[in-house]
Amino acid sequence: MTREEIVSKTNAVFAESFEIEPERLKPEANVFLDLGLDSLDTVDLVVAIQKRFGVQIRDDDRVRAIRTLGDVYDFIETIQKEQQG
Amino acid sequence: MKRVVITGMGAVSPLGGTVAEQADALDAGRHGVRAMPEWAEYKGLRSLVAAPAELKNEKAIPRQNRRSMSRMSIFAAQAAQEALRDAGLVAEGVGDGRTGCVAGSTTGSAIALSQVYETMLPEKDFSILQSMQFFQCLSHTVAMNVAQYLGLRGVLLSTNAACASSLQAIGAAFDLVRSGRQDAVFCGGAEELHATVTGSFDMLMAASVRYNDRPEAASRPFDAARDGLVCGEGAGIVVVEDLERARARGARIHAEILGFHTCSGGSHISESNRDGIAACMRAALADARCAPPEIDYVSAHATSTIQGDGEEAAAIRNVLGENVPVSSLKGNLGHTLGASGAIELVAAIEGLRRGHLYPTRNLETVAEECKGIRHVAAREPTAARTFLKNSFAFGGINASLVCRRWTDGGTP
CATH class of the missing domain: 3.40.47.10 (Thiolase/Chalcone synthase)
Structure with a gap:
């Protein structure tokens, strides 16, 4: 999956699950401070990403380090390579 | 003992999205019962009639509040909002700890409960469940969602007593206000339609089964040809308040x-x-x-x-x-x-x-x-x-x- 596809699919998750307008979905946006997600939203973000990308990330400690939308893109790219490899 | 009055009323029902719409429909003798042919896929469900309410304008509720609400909690939040306005109260004024919430429903959201079991049980996999489904399944989902939506900080109770839930809620609120424990309470209840709800009554031989082709005639209390109830959905919330406080703030009073x-x-x-x-x-x-x-x-x-x-x-x-x-x-x-x-x-x-x-x-x-x-x-x-x-x-x-x-x- 290309970086563009990851960005597009991730942004679709944020738009559909958290009703965030497309213009606010910038890589540098902090998902908590700028996009307004909280701890419960994080649970649902993990479930939505697992479903959308066919990966398993629920027990991955690296999820806790995510701060920005760009971090989400990077993490999915990494985890896809690992789990496909 | 204090005297207790109703100063605000809100309703979402099969007959409309407000108290006035519902009363206009009753004035005109209208009914809200419809055929439910889509329920025919359930084996053993013979009652294919119901009285649905219309879900609309739900996005007016902020996502942070709405995400934990099922259909019935949305109805309740909308009825509570109408009751708040009707009582002449403002959201900023009800978070003082002297305003409470008592509300109930038969169970948690029947829709969410079904979705959770349908999602989780085939693979016995908890990792695919969303967090908000949990809050929709809880038995006190209506009371907690109304209270958090309005920012209430007073007494929060849930009366889950099936078909007596909302009248018990109003009775409990009456006691809270007349004893002086609270100045005002948002109280009532909500319900949502689902085939499993009607199926529960049908299983007990208590649902109407002979009027599937004439839904308008299916619910006929006291009539010789009645054959059971028709499940409906919606919410009713009233504001009960200490009479002296209501008078002091010049509130319009509906009833004591x-x-x-x-x-x-x-x-x-x-x-x-x-x-x-x-x-x-x-x-x-x-x-x-x-x-x-x-x-x-x-x-x-x-x-x-x-x-x-x-x-x-x-x-x-x-x-x-x-x-x-x-x-x-x-x-x-x-x-x-x-x-x-x-x-x-x-x-x-x-x-x-x-x-x-x-x-x-x-x-x-x-x-x-x-x-x-x-x-x-x-x-x-x-x-x-x-x-x-x-x-x-x-x-x-x-x-x-x-x-x-x-x-x-x-x-x-």
Whole structure:
């Protein structure tokens, strides 16, 4: 999956699950401070990403380090390579 | 003891999204019962009729509040918002710890419960469940969602007593305010339709099964040809308030709550009985310091079941005699279960304000066992003020509330 596809699919998750307008979905946006997600939203973000990308990330400690939308893109790219490899 | 009044009312029901819309529909004699052909896929479900409410404008509720709300909690939040506005209160003023919330439903969201089990059980996999489904499944989902949406910091209670849920909520709120523990309470209940809900009643031979091709005739309380209830959905929320506080802030008052009682029938898990109902009504009258002749009208629970309607009619006859006007609004609304007490209370108060009693829709031939009380057969003008609202539930739960419509110049 290309970086563009990851960005597009991730942004679709944020738009559909958290009703965030497309213009606010910038890589540098902090998902908590700028996009307004909280701890419960994080649970649902993990479930939505697992479903959308066919990966398993629920027990991955690296999820806790995510701060920005760009971090989400990077993490999915990494985890896809690992789990496909 | 403080005197307690209703200063705000809100309703979402099969007849409309506000108290006024619902009353307009009742004025016109309309009903909200529809055929549900999509339920035919359920084996063994014979009752294919229901009274749905319309879900609309839900995005006006901020996502942070809405995400934990199922259909019934959205109905409740909208009814609570209407009640807040109607009471002349503002959201900023109700978070003082002196304003509470008591609300209930039969269970947590039937839709969310079904989705969770359908998602999780095939693979026995918890990792695919969303966090918000949990909050929608909880038994106190209606009360907690209304309280958080309005920012209430007072008493928060959930009355989950099936079809008596919302009347018990109003009764509990009445006690909280008259004892001085709270100044005001948002109270009532909500319910949502699902095939599993109707299926539960059908399984117990309590749902209508003979009118699938004539849904408009399916809910017929007290009628000789009734064959069971029709499930409905919606929410009713009222603001009950200390009379002195309401007067001090110049609030418009709809009605005074004079008395309440709830009790167990003590004899059968599903069948209501006339003695238990009569005992509950008498205790509510005693609590209200009202003699039976003071009651001008009864808004009956009567759900169109074979067993329950006859027992309630007998109890009313025994307690109030043959001349007090009685009607059930479930011919129009279906049975909105946990929401029915509040929805029908609001409908009765608004009907009295408009100066009329609503008839029991579809009551064409009074059943033998339902005779001996004065059924309201057609909409009639009235000056009635003091009335009694009944709600009963599986489990032998009875509840009766005595109210008096407020008129300018105060009460006697």
